[in-house]
Amino acid sequence: MKGRQIILDHINGREAAALMVDGQLDDLLVDSDAPRPGTVYRAVADRPVKGQGGMFLKTPDGNVFLRQVKGLAPGDVMLVQVTGYAEPGKAIPVTQKLLFKSRYAIVTPDAPGLNVSRSIRDEDERDRILAIAHDVAGEAGVGLILRSACEGADVADIEEDISAMLDLAEQVATDAEGGAGKLIDGDGPHVSAWRDWSEEAEVVTEAGSFETHGVLDALEDVQGSYVPLESGASLFVEPTRALVAVDVNTGRDTSPSAGTKANFAAARMLPRALRVRGLGGQIVLDLAPMPKKDRRGFESALRSAFRRDSIDTALVGWTPLGHFEMQRKKARQELREVLK
Incomplete structure (x- = not known):
């Protein structure tokens, strides 16, 4: 269809x-049963983790882990927000840089300034959206990012969205004192779909x-590791405890350019293959054989594919064995765990 x-x-x-x-x-x-990304806690500092530059914090849902804790001491109370899902056996990752995100606007209390998504290129439209933002949030003293969904959207819808996020940010800020507690839940799948x-x-x-x-038929396919590519090539996406291994195969194509074609096809398909399986963390690509002169073009294809993806992914580079490494935010819980 x-x-x-x-x-x-x-x-x-x-x-x-x-x-x-x-x-x-x-x-x-x-x-899932885990705290959703976007959940905001009033947390209490518990104990530092030497050598990792982080600290465990107490929340009603158990311990969470905060990095960059210079100046914090056990017993300190702070507001933190869940940034993703924890790896098995590890604490939930959180940050002190809160974001209040909706369909049209993201409020950033700790980063003042009004910004419009770079994907909106029409200058008149950018000016229109900025004017709306100044009218609603010009005196708020917080940061505001106007998302790509604002393009062509009704003025009243954008104003309502900005106002709702400003009110939510203010509500959370005024509830910073006290013991450990959950202040807001992150958005569920239905609201997240509307939002993103x-x-x-x-x-x-x-x-x-x-x-x-x-x-449901598509879910049967993505619960396996096999992903078909163009011209009979394929890739296998296999999560392990330490990392996600991706193996690219040329199939029956034995032409001199078979490896290059398979790798470029894999680059285009990989963001979706990872996204629908909920995979993140360290990712290692075992590519099909291709000349070193094609590596730069492959990197460009990979960068272009992940630029359109909604989840932050860092392209780290090549290993001495010719593998390509990436680091991807664990923004989703792994599908095979959720569907158990």
């Missing part, structure tokens, strides 16, 4: 949202729509 569909349903009793693009699963959000999948799409909300719109 051509076009974009946002499908809101449940899997095994868990709230879930799927983005289908031209009949293929492009993104997936599934709720802002391009035009058909929205399907009927119960059982995952089955009727092919999402």
Whole structure:
């Protein structure tokens, strides 16, 4: 089926949202038992971790881990926000740099200034959006980022969104005193889909729509490691405890350029393959054989593919064995863990 569909349903009793693009699963959000990214705690410093430059903090949901803790001492109370999911056996990662994020606006209390998404290129539109922001938040004294969804959006919708995030930020700031507590929950899959999948799409909300719109069939495929590529090539995405291993194969193509073609196809497919499986952390690519002169072009293709991805991914570089390494934020919980 051509076009974009946002499908809101449940899997095994868990709230879930799927983005289908031209009949293929492009993104997936599934709720879990872990604290959601965006959750804000009033936390109490517990004990520093020597050698790691971090500290464990106490929250109602257990210990969380904060980096860059210069000047903090056990017993200090602070506001922190969950940034992602913890690896097995580790504490939940948090930050003191709070963000209040919605469809049109992101409020940044610790980073003043008004900014418009760089993806909005029309100068008149940028000026229109900035004028709205100045009218609503010009005297607020906090930072504000106007997201790409603002382009062409109704003035009242943008104003309402900015005001809601400003009110939420103020509410949290005034509740900074006291013992450990949870101040706000992070957004669930359905709200996150509305917030982040802002391009035009058909929205399907009927119960059982995952089955009727092919999402369950797509989930069967992505729970495996095999990902088909163009011209019979393939890649295998296999998470281990230490890292995610990605193996690129040329298939039956034995031409001199087979390895290069397979690697470039893998670069284009990899963001989606990782995204729908909820994979992050250290990622190592075992590429098909290709001449060293093609490495720069491969890096450009990989950079272009991840630039369009919603999850921060750092391209680290080549190893002496010819592998390519990346570091990806653990913004999702691993699909195979959520669906157990």
